Amino acid sequence: MKSPHSQFDRRSALKALGLGSAAGALGAFGNQAHANSHESEPHPKVGGMDPVKITKVRSILTAPYGINLVIVKVETDQPGLYGLGCATFTQRAHTVVSAIDEYLDPFFKGKRVNTIEDNWQMAYQSSYWRNGPVLNNALSGVDQALWDIKGKMAGMPVYELLGGKCRFAVDAYGHASGNTPEEVLERVQWFKDKGYRNIRIQLGGYGSTHLSDNPPYKKAGFGDPDDRTMTPQIYKRGTIEIFKKARERFGDDVELLHDMHERLQPMEAIDMIRKVEEYRPFFIEDPFSPENIGWFKRLREQTNVPIAMGELFNSPHEFLIPMSERLYDYIRIHISQIGGITPAMKVARLGEWFNVRTAWHGPGDTSPVGHAANCHIDLAVWNFGVQEMGLFKDAAYEVFPGMPTMKEGFIYVNEVPGLGIDIDEKLAAKYPPVVYNYNWTQLRGIDGTPTRP
Ligand code: MG
Numbered sequence: 001m002k003s004p005h006s007q008f009d010r011r012s013a014l015k016a017l018g019l020g021s022a023a024g025a026l027g028a029f030g031n032q033a034h035a036n037s038h039e040s041e042p043h044p045k046v047g048g049m050d051p052v053k054i055t056k057v058r059s060i061l062t063a064p065y066g067i068n069l070v071i072v073k074v075e076t077d078q079p080g081l082y083g084l085g086c087a088t089f090t091q092r093a094h095t096v097v098s099a100i101d102e103y104l105d106p107f108f109k110g111k112r113v114n115t116i117e118d119n120w121q122m123a124y125q126s127s128y129w130r131n132g133p134v135l136n137n138a139l140s141g142v143d144q145a146l147w148d149i150k151g152k153m154a155g156m157p158v159y160e161l162l163g164g165k166c167r168f169a170v171d172a173y174g175h176a177s178g179n180t181p182e183e184v185l186e187r188v189q190w191f192k193d194k195g196y197r198n199i200r201i202q203l204g205g206y207g208s209t210h211l212s213d214n215p216p217y218k219k220a221g222f223g224d225p226d227d228r229t230m231t232p233q234i235y236k237r238g239t240i241e242i243f244k245k246a247r248e249r250f251g252d253d254v255e256l257l258h259d260m261h262e263r264l265q266p267m268e269a270i271d272m273i274r275k276v277e278e279y280r281p282f283f284i285e286d287p288f289s290p291e292n293i294g295w296f297k298r299l300r301e302q303t304n305v306p307i308a309m310g311e312l313f314n315s316p317h318e319f320l321i322p323m324s325e326r327l328y329d330y331i332r333i334h335i336s337q338i339g340g341i342t343p344a345m346k347v348a349r350l351g352e353w354f355n356v357r358t359a360w361h362g363p364g365d366t367s368p369v370g371h372a373a374n375c376h377i378d379l380a381v382w383n384f385g386v387q388e389m390g391l392f393k394d395a396a397y398e399v400f401p402g403m404p405t406m407k408e409g410f411i412y413v414n415e416v417p418g419l420g421i422d423i424d425e426k427l428a429a430k431y432p433p434v435v436y437n438y439n440w441t442q443l444r445g446i447d448g449t450p451t452r453p
Pocket of ligand 1 (some may be wrong): 286
């Protein structure tokens with residue numbers, strides 16, 4: 001058996017002989033057969049790191065604040081060394097659990113923890129058919145956990161591995177929603193009082209559906225009693241009204257954001273965005289669905305309002321063409337949906353080339369682990385824009401010690417090696433998964449036509 005230290009021995013021997021790099025050059029361009037006889041031996045250390053191996057990949061399903069969260073724990077052959085990642089696709093949580101426990105655990109067992117890119121690529125293609133939300137989320141859980149492990153091994157927070165801080169903290173936006181314009185404005189005031197500079201305004205959540213009572217299809221007995229109804233003109237009028245009233249009350253000293261959730265037909269969407277332009281939105285999100293990407297060019301010709309897009313994209317590749325054509329200004333990525341830190345960093349860096357900034361998805365169904373991953377990227381990429389941040393109940397902070405914290409509208413990560421977040425598994429087990437509520441996605445027009453959320 002060959003010595004595992006043969007490369008080191010060779011270098012030391014050359015140095016001792018004073019041959020160093022000259023001998024190396026001879027090896028490369030001179031006597032190949034001679035050089036290969038010394039340099040083709042396998043070495044247990046790849047890239048200078050100890051060959052720590054994955055021993056287990058397992059899912060943890062918990063709902064500490066009523067939303068099913070899927071967390072991946074990657075265990076290693078080093079005592080006490082493990083990593084955590086977010087794999088939360090809450091609408092199909094159990095399916096992701098199956099992908100993790102039945103496919104990724106056997107796939108990753110015995111693989112090295114340090115070859116993150118190689119691991120990602122091999123797992124990504126391992127199903128042959130790829131780019132779906134279930135498999136991307138499962139893979140994200142492992143990917144984030146491997147970054148967490150690498151940070152712990154290096155003794156550095158993950159943002160250091162990604163290039164180091166470009167900013168002292170992460171500027172966030174909060175969600176101000178209410179069933180009347182007055183309620184929305186009171187909520188904006190609440191966030192302003194907390195120190196937020198960026199606030200998203202929504203009348204009745206998405207699409208003002210609470211204002212569309214007793215539609216004709218329900219009177220006719222069509223659909224299900226719990227279905228919700230979207231009336232485009234009610235939503236459009238209400239949204240213009242809250243922008244107008246928010247600017248009248250708060251002046252120009254606050255950034256106002258809005259998520260259209262792709263709920264209007266293209267020309268109606270363009271018309272609404274043109275009408276809120278005078279109130280200077282920070283961005284308008286998802287004016288069209290990914291299926292309607294062709295309408296963005298028409299929108300750009302009509303208005304200068306910044307646009308955010310991408311939350312519903314499955315593949316990192318979907319960002320490229322509309323980005324290169326300057327069709328949007330902010331990259332929306334649900335970090336687990338796209339496959340983890342590895343692909344999210346690639347899209348973020350791509351954005352730098354086109355002067356497009358990041359605005360990662362960060363509601364309650366991004367787990368606290370996912371929020372930590374978001375923030376480590378936010379700290380490190382130059383073209384950071386803003387970070388969406390939900391408000392979390394105490395249970396989230398108890399189940400996930402070290403979760404990022406808020407102060408005056410800025411998010412701070414836990415300054416320890418890795419992602420800085422842990423999970424109390426005993427406590428997590430006290431919050432078993434809940435039955436998924438389909439109501440959120442069950443949306444119809446007034447004649448009962450299914451409408452996308
Ligand atoms: Mg959105």
